[in-house]
Amino acid sequence: VSKHDSPATPHVQLGRGHEFDSIRDLVNRWGDAATGIGDDAATLDIPRGERIVVSVDSQVAGRHFDPAWIQPREIGYRATAAALSDLAAMAALPLGVLFAINVPDAWRDKLGDIADGVADAVRVVGATIVGGNIAAANELSITITVLGHAFESLTRGGAAVGDHVYVTGRLGGPGAAVAAWKAGVEPSEVARARFAHPVPRIREARWLADHGATACIDISDGLVADAHHLAAASGRLIEVHLDRLPVIAGVSAADAARSGEEYELLVSAGGLDTAGFASAFGVPLTEIGSIVAGHQGVTTLGGGVLVAAVGGHDHFSR
Numbered sequence: 001v002s003k004h005d006s007p008a009t010p011h012v013q014l015g016r017g018h019e020f021d022s023i024r025d026l027v028n029r030w031g032d033a034a035t036g037i038g039d040d041a042a043t044l045d046i047p048r049g050e051r052i053v054v055s056v057d058s059q060v061a062g063r064h065f066d067p068a069w070i071q072p073r074e075i076g077y078r079a080t081a082a083a084l085s086d087l088a089a090m091a092a093l094p095l096g097v098l099f100a101i102n103v104p105d106a107w108r109d110k111l112g113d114i115a116d117g118v119a120d121a122v123r124v125v126g127a128t129i130v131g132g133n134i135a136a137a138n139e140l141s142i143t144i145t146v147l148g149h150a151f152e153s154l155t156r157g158g159a160a161v162g163d164h165v166y167v168t169g170r171l172g173g174p175g176a177a178v179a180a181w182k183a184g185v186e187p188s189e190v191a192r193a194r195f196a197h198p199v200p201r202i203r204e205a206r207w208l209a210d211h212g213a214t215a216c217i218d219i220s221d222g223l224v225a226d227a228h229h230l231a232a233a234s235g236r237l238i239e240v241h242l243d244r245l246p247v248i249a250g251v252s253a254a255d256a257a258r259s260g261e262e263y264e265l266l267v268s269a270g271g272l273d274t275a276g277f278a279s280a281f282g283v284p285l286t287e288i289g290s291i292v293a294g295h296q297g298v299t300t301l302g303g304g305v306l307v308a309a310v311g312g313h314d315h316f317s318r
């Protein structure tokens with residue numbers, strides 16, 4: 001991903017006060033990972049003829065992650081990568097990121113580390129931080145707004161009967177990491193890395209869109225749960241072969257199918273060059289099923305026979 005073409009917008013001088021001292025500190029830490037900070041709002045150029053693509057994502061401590069699991073810098077990285085993943089799902093290129101944080105007093109001295117993680121994530125995709133907000137609060141939460149652009153974005157809604165269904169990367173890491181932490185043990189290095197350092201598949205998504213992808217979603221709730229979302233939006237039936245799922249070592253296909261917060265992409269297409277994708281990005285692209293005639297939904301097969309449905313994460317389930 002190339003950096004946005006227009007020259008970096010300079011920061012605006014900030015006034016006096018503790019809040020502005022905090023912001024000054026963040027801007028200094030961020031260096032070239034931030035542009036145009038300090039006015040009432042950010043002004044961004046978008047390429048002529050393209051459309052703006054926007055999404056927002058919140059992570060609440062104790063709800064979306066346990067602060068004991070990962071480092072403050074990883075908390076900032078992860079929140080930002082998760083939000084950027086939604087731009088990838090739309091095959092949009094990132095323009096800028098807004099960072100809003102609610103900080104309890106006990107977390108004040110970790111603000112800089114969290115902010116460094118936000119900068120790490122925007123650097124991965126060649127975007128910049130263009131604004132944000134800091135508020136005192138009783139509960140730590142991070143809200144990341146991502147702004148992107150696309151000439152033609154991919155949606156969840158275009159899958160057609162006869163399309164194949166593919167997934168990027170290897171699944172199961174975040175689910176395995178969370179299960180380990182909940183059991184009071186350290187996850188494997190691979191599983192932990194997949195949880196703490198997901199990579200937004202921005203360049204991969206552009207490749208997929210340019211090679212005929214018809215629909216796309218990023219896997220935040222679990223492969224099968226997100227396949228249901230894609231099936232609903234497209235009004236199609238998706239057949240997923242669990243035995244074809246690319247999994248990390250030590251994870252079963254069923255667990256990988258319900259592992260959330262993967263931030264990999266699930267796409268449909270008439271046919272994709274999986275070897276070409278893998279050699280371009282060093283990440284596997286695996287055909288795991290197809291769009292078939294039938295009522296809207298998802299069926300899961302193992303060894304060619306129907307197996308029980310696999311659940312995913314529902315934000316409002318109890």
Ligand SMILES: [Mg+2]
Nearest residue numbers: 086089218220
């Ligand atoms: Mg999403």
